[in-house]
Every structure is written in structure tokens, then in C-alpha cells.
Amino acid sequence: MRMYDSLYIFKTLILRVVAILIFTEIIAGDIHASDAQLLLPNRRLTPSDPQVSPANLQVEAYTLGAGDLLRVDVLDVPEYSGEYLILSDGTIGLPLIGNISVTGLTVLQLAEIIAKKYQPYVQKPITTVTIMAPRPMTIAVSGEVNHPGTYTMSLSVPSGATRQFQFYKVTQLLQQAGGITQSADISRVRIERNIPQKQSITVNLKQLIETGDLSQDLVLRDGDRIYVPQAETIDALSIRQLNSASFAPQKIDPFPIIVVGEVFNPGTHIVGEKATETRQPPTVTEAIKLAGGITPLANIREIQLRRLTQNAEEQVVNINLWELLRTGDVKQDMTLQPGDSILIPKATGINPTEVAELGKASFSPHTIQVSVVGEVKNPGTLEIPLDTTLNEAILGAGGFNLIRARQNQVQLLRLNPDGTVSQRDIKVNWTEGVNEALNPILQQNDVIIVGRSTLSSTGDTLEEAFRPLQSFINLLSIMNTITRLFMN
Numbered sequence: 001m002r003m004y005d006s007l008y009i010f011k012t013l014i015l016r017v018v019a020i021l022i023f024t025e026i027i028a029g030d031i032h033a034s035d036a037q038l039l040l041p042n043r044r045l046t047p048s049d050p051q052v053s054p055a056n057l058q059v060e061a062y063t064l065g066a067g068d069l070l071r072v073d074v075l076d077v078p079e080y081s082g083e084y085l086i087l088s089d090g091t092i093g094l095p096l097i098g099n100i101s102v103t104g105l106t107v108l109q110l111a112e113i114i115a116k117k118y119q120p121y122v123q124k125p126i127t128t129v130t131i132m133a134p135r136p137m138t139i140a141v142s143g144e145v146n147h148p149g150t151y152t153m154s155l156s157v158p159s160g161a162t163r164q165f166q167f168y169k170v171t172q173l174l175q176q177a178g179g180i181t182q183s184a185d186i187s188r189v190r191i192e193r194n195i196p197q198k199q200s201i202t203v204n205l206k207q208l209i210e211t212g213d214l215s216q217d218l219v220l221r222d223g224d225r226i227y228v229p230q231a232e233t234i235d236a237l238s239i240r241q242l243n244s245a246s247f248a249p250q251k252i253d254p255f256p257i258i259v260v261g262e263v264f265n266p267g268t269h270i271v272g273e274k275a276t277e278t279r280q281p282p283t284v285t286e287a288i289k290l291a292g293g294i295t296p297l298a299n300i301r302e303i304q305l306r307r308l309t310q311n312a313e314e315q316v317v318n319i320n321l322w323e324l325l326r327t328g329d330v331k332q333d334m335t336l337q338p339g340d341s342i343l344i345p346k347a348t349g350i351n352p353t354e355v356a357e358l359g360k361a362s363f364s365p366h367t368i369q370v371s372v373v374g375e376v377k378n379p380g381t382l383e384i385p386l387d388t389t390l391n392e393a394i395l396g397a398g399g400f401n402l403i404r405a406r407q408n409q410v411q412l413l414r415l416n417p418d419g420t421v422s423q424r425d426i427k428v429n430w431t432e433g434v435n436e437a438l439n440p441i442l443q444q445n446d447v448i449i450v451g452r453s454t455l456s457s458t459g460d461t462l463e464e465a466f467r468p469l470q471s472f473i474n475l476l477s478i479m480n481t482i483t484r485l486f487m488n
Helices: 002-028 107-118 170-176 205-211 236-243 284-290 321-327 352-359 390-396 454-487
Strands: 069-074 082-085 091-094 098-101 127-133 137-143 149-153 189-193 199-203 225-228 255-261 267-271 303-308 314-319 341-344 367-374 380-385 409-415 421-427 447-450
Touching: 069 091, 069 107, 082 091, 098 107, 107 127, 137 170, 149 170, 170 205, 170 225, 255 284, 267 284, 284 321, 284 341, 321 352, 367 390, 380 390, 390 409, 390 447
Parallel strands: 137 225, 255 341, 367 447
Antiparallel strands: 069 082, 069 127, 091 098, 137 149, 189 199, 189 225, 255 267, 303 314, 303 341, 367 380, 409 421, 409 447
């Protein structure tokens, strides 16, 4: 009898050692169904813990639920052994002992319960429970991700030579949800968990990126809910860090952006045509170029980027592209995401030196087209640099026709963004530099009309008035010529 007891103790110890070895393998990575005594029970956090960080989170055993396929073995009693699927009501049916509720139990807890229930039928039963195929895992993802919603994934690895299980981590689920948005605060991603008890776990994925702290990339459980909060402020450096993360969007499809204000073609423009190829999201300057570039009157120091978050709140970021031109501050050229809009205000004053610098910027058009008509030597359409003034355009058209032109005043017609046309008379002063009143910088499609002088106008009027008389005189001359021919 003592020998039998010793053998029983020995077998029990062997089973415990095997369970510990499998536990170590599970933590390391894949789980093989042939020896998957899943996760030993450990200390559990109490419901009073409101926020749990990965540092003090203890590894919890895998808990069983509807859809798990189990293998139950009773040592030396093969007729009581077999494979059992946990039904939708959370039970399995075993020979002799009938239905057992297993939802929320670990495999070791279930093995102990089965052993106790078989004690009336088997002397000192030794029972093991193995998970042959875990149920699909359903996770909810919300907040600042591109495709929030519910995701259901199989834990089986179909390509494995033997049956294997793959548990998913937080970053993998974020990838499944289309990646994080640029408004995400990844330093306080929250996981809500109800099994085996209600917990709220906070992970810092920023710390994962910066220090490689793998404990922040938590292994998920069926029924977990991931919430990615909105950042309080938009930080250009943080956004660039987000864009390079593995859980950023892997594919960037072209999307519309609204650009309004001091650009030549305000409205909706499609950006990101090459974003997937370059793996870089489109930027503010790219959108401005698609909108025809800035006008000479653009205030690039106070550009506003307006962004809608997943909570339908608007965040506003001030952008200073002058700092980008002056110091190369790439933080000012922020990356864009769907739903963004860009507002470029009008400058209150014009600095001729700055206008020249802006004309060289990549987000400025190199040339614009204006028309100079009327009493100039070469009337027509001119293609001129961005910072060209009214006086320079007149000279570009060959200058005034000195005999016929009204040289002290011209007329400027301008098509406004709202579709209206403004008209104003401008006194010509060749000594003026850039001056909005006397020598303004021209804009796309401006028209300069150089009128006739008073003397030319009077002469043209008299010519028009005497034109019928001239025709009559010409007619008399013709008749007189014909009469002479017949008389001769």
C-alpha cells in the first residue's frame, strides 16, 4: 500500500512539473495543443484596484469559456477520457458525472473538480485537462484608432506543422483596428477586463517605443476592451514618433483635405497619392502645393490646422511655416490625417523682403499669369514671378504707348475667392516700391487696363464722328472718277 501511495505522489509531482514547464512556454510565445496545461493560477488583483499597471499585474491563468475544445484524461481509465467542446451555456458533459459548468475556471481548477467528482467511481483519480483548440478571441477597440469596433480572431495558427495557439497583444489589436490616429495619447492606453474579475489596466506604449519595455505590450484576453484616449494637445514631435510605430497605419490611402484662405485654388484636394509607397503621411506643405500654392498676401506665420478627433471634438494647431523656411523647423510641417482642414489667413502688412523669400518656397507657385491690356506696346497675358508688382507688369508688357496711353492712372481688375470681381483705379508712381495702394503685388488672373489719354480719346471720338462724312466724300470721289471716264 505504501508503494502505491509513493507511486501516486510521484505521478502527481511529475504532472505538476509538466504544468510548470508548459506555463513557461506559454509566456515565451506559441502554445502547443499537445501539452497545453494553460497557465498556472496566480495571485489575483482585488476589485478595489482601480488602475493597474503592467508592473504590478500578475499573470492570470487562461479561463475557460464557450467554444473551447478540451481534452480530459483520467489516468488508467480511458473510457472516461475524451475531447469535449464547451457549449454555449458554459458546460461540458462527462461520463457518469454529467454536466459541469466550466466558464471562468482554469484547466487546473477544472481538473481538480473532475477528479473530486470521479472519486466515488475511481480510486484516487488523477485527471488532466488540456486545451486542444481555444475559442476565438473577441476584443473591442475604441477611441483614437482609424477603425474602431469589435474584432474576432482565431487563436489557432493554421500553418503550423502541429497545432499551435497564438495569443494577441495590445499593439497587434491596434494594427487590426487600422492603426492609431495622430490624436492618440499612447502613454495611457486603457484595457478593461472582466474575467476572471473586473480590472482596469493602463499601459504606456510610448514607454514601449522609447525604452523597449515589453511589459507594456500586454497579452490580451477574450472579452478585453481597449480604449485609446485623445491627447490633450497635438505635439508635432509626438506625431512623428507615432507615424513610425509598428501600430501606426500600415497603408495610407489618398484622402481629401480642405484648404482655404490665401491659396490660389482653395477648396477640397486629395492628398497622399504616394503615401503608401513612401510610408510617410502627407504634410501641410504638400496640401498647400495641391491648392495652387500660397498667394503673396498669405500670412504663413499663423496658419491653422483644424483636426476632428474620434470624439467629434475639434483640435486647433497653430503652424508657423516662416520658421520652417528660416530655421528648417520640420515640426511646423505637420503630417495630415483624414478630416483635417487648413486655414491660411491674409497678412495685415507686406514685407517686400519676405515676399521674395516666399516666392522661392516649395509651397509657393513659381509663376502666376496676369493680363495687361490697352495702351501698352505689347498687350496680352504675361507669366510673371510671384512677387511681381503692378509697375513691373506694365514694364513687362513693353511699357506705355507714349502717344496714346494715359500714363498717370491705370485700372486693376481682380477676381476674388468668393467669385466677385473688384475694380479700382491706381495712380502710377514709378518711384514707389511695394505699396498696396500705389504699387500692389499682383495675384493670379489680375487684369491691368491701361486707358487712353484725353487727347487720344478726343481724337478717336472725332475720327468716329467724321467717319460717315469720310465715307460720303469717298463715294463722291468714286462717282467723279467714273463720270470722267465716260466723258472721255
